[in-house]
Amino acid sequence: RLIQAIKGLNQGEDLSDYLDVDGALRYFAANTVLVNLDSYVSSLKHNYYLYEKDGVLTILPWDYNLSFAGFQTGSASAAVNFPMDTPVSGVSLSERPLLARLLEEESYLAQYHAYIQEIVTGWMSTAEEKIDALDALIGEYVKNDATAFYTYEEYQTGLTALRAYIGLRAQSLTGQLEGTIPATSQGQEADPASLIDASGLVLSDMGSMGGAWAADSAGASGTSRRLRGARRLPCRVQKTPFPATAQTANPPGRRAPPPTLGRSPFLMGWNRPREAIFRRA
Numbered sequence: 380r381l382i383q384a385i386k387g388l389n390q391g392e393d394l395s396d397y398l399d400v401d402g403a404l405r406y407f408a409a410n411t412v413l414v415n416l417d418s419y420v421s422s423l424k425h426n427y428y429l430y431e432k433d434g435v436l437t438i439l440p441w442d443y444n445l446s447f448a449g450f451q452t453g454s455a456s457a458a459v460n461f462p463m464d465t466p467v468s469g470v471s472l473s474e475r476p477l478l479a480r481l482l483e484e485e486s487y488l489a490q491y492h493a494y495i496q497e498i499v500t501g502w503m504s505t506a507e508e509k510i511d512a513l514d515a516l517i518g519e520y521v522k523n524d525a526t527a528f529y530t531y532e533e534y535q536t537g538l539t540a541l542r543a544y545i546g547l548r549a550q551s552l553t554g555q556l557e558g559t560i561p562a563t564s565q566g567q568e569a570d571p572a573s574l575i576d577a578s579g580l581v582l583s584d585m586g587s588m589g590g591a592w593a594a595d596s597a598g599a600s601g602t603s604r605r606l607r608g609a610r611r612l613p614c615r616v617q618k619t620p621f622p623a624t625a626q627t628a629n630p631p632g633r634r635a636p637p638p639t640l641g642r643s644p645f646l647m648g649w650n651r652p653r654e655a656i657f658r659r660a
Contacts, residue, residue, distance in 0.1 A: 380431060380433070380434040381431045381434075381436075383397075383434060384397040384398075384431065384434050384435070384436055385397075388477070394480060394481070394484075394487075396435075397434065397435060397436060398435065398436050398437075398477075399435055399436065399437040399438070400481070400487065401490070402437050402438060403437075403438050403477070403481060404481060404487060404490050404491045404494060405494055406427075406438045406440055407420075407466070407478060407481065407491060408491055408494035408495045408498065409440070409494075409498065410440075410466070411461070411463050411466040411495060412495055412498045412499070412503070412548070412552065413443070413446040413447060414446065414447065414448040414452060414458055414461045414548070415443055415445065415446040415450075416445070416448075416450045416451045416452065416468040417442065417444075417445040417449070417450040417451075418442075419475065419477075419478070420466055420467045420468060420470075420475060420478065421450070421451055421467070421468040421469055421470070422451070422468065422469035422470055424470075424475070426441050426442040427439065427440060427441055428441055447541065447544055447545075447585055448461070448544070448582055448585075449582075449585065449586060449587065450468075451468045451469060452468070452582065454577075454582075455577035455578070455580040455581070455582050456574060456575075456576075456577045456578070458544070458548075458577070458582060459544065459547040459548050459550075459551050459574075459575050459577040459580065460551045460560065460567060460574045460575055460577070461548075461551075462555070462561065462562050462563050462564050462566070462567055463492070463495055463552060463555050463556075463562050464482060464488075464555075464562040464563045465562075465563045465564045465565070466478070492556060495552060495556065496556055499549050499552050499553060499556070503545055503548070503549040503552075504549070506542075506545045507542050507545070507546070510538060510541060510542060514538060518534075521534050522534075536584050537584055537585050537586065539584070540580065540581060540582075540584035540585045541585055543579070543580055544580060544582075544585065547575050547577055547580065550575050551574070551575040554573070554575065559573065560573050560574060560575070561573060
């Protein structure tokens with residue numbers, strides 16, 4: 380059923396026969412609003428799962444720690460004004476055929492826009508209140524955390540930048556939905572004066588992929604490493620490796636990786652085991 384679904388999509392058959400279209404539109408709308416480029420829409424084409432049930436594929440989101448323009452955005456202006464109708468990075472829209480097929484159909488494009496509008500008028504309109512509420516809940520703990528990834532001052536700076544970014548992003552999306560700001564990369568290149576000014580925003584204040592590694596002891600079980608200035612969680616590094624015989628197979632208690640099923644020209648990248656796992660219902 381999985382192979383049949385992939386073949387049907389590749390051959391240009393009705394998307395709804397093989398794809399949870401509404402779920403896919405919601406996924407791409409949220410991805411676009413958040414400018415989450417460490418995903419299917421970038422040159423890496425990864426960080427999603429596919430779930431198959433009764434021959435229909437559903438996209439399952441995964442790995443959003445680089446949302447809010449933490450990956451491949453280049454500038455604050457590019458992040459704030461990321462175009463909703465060509466929401467790709469480092470590739471052309473045609474190189475992401477699933478997204479391209481959805482956006483080229485008028486009814487699907489309208490629904491995609493409706494979901495973006497829903498996020499803008501709903502979640503984004505109350506985001507600052509939610510940030511303030513969470514800050515009130517955890518702020519003192521962050522301030523007194525001896526193992527924090529950031530200083531308390533950096534944390535406060537990050538909150539200020541996040542509030543500003545969400546506000547500017549909402550303005551740009553509103554303009555794109557209303558037609559006052561071009562919604563494609565080509566249109567924005569032709570009319571840069573229409574874009575929202577983001578010159579006062581420093582994206583790295585919210586964290587970045589760069590920084591210097593720092594390590595501290597985490598007891599006999601391993602070492603905890605943290606990347607200052609980066610949107611990374613601490614990782615545990617096991618001091619004692621698995622025996623050589625176990626390294627060539629699957630260590631006890633670990634599941635074998637799913638098989639590689641081959642490349643689909645429609646989905647592009649679904650064959651990579653760590654990026655897409657197919658499960659039968």
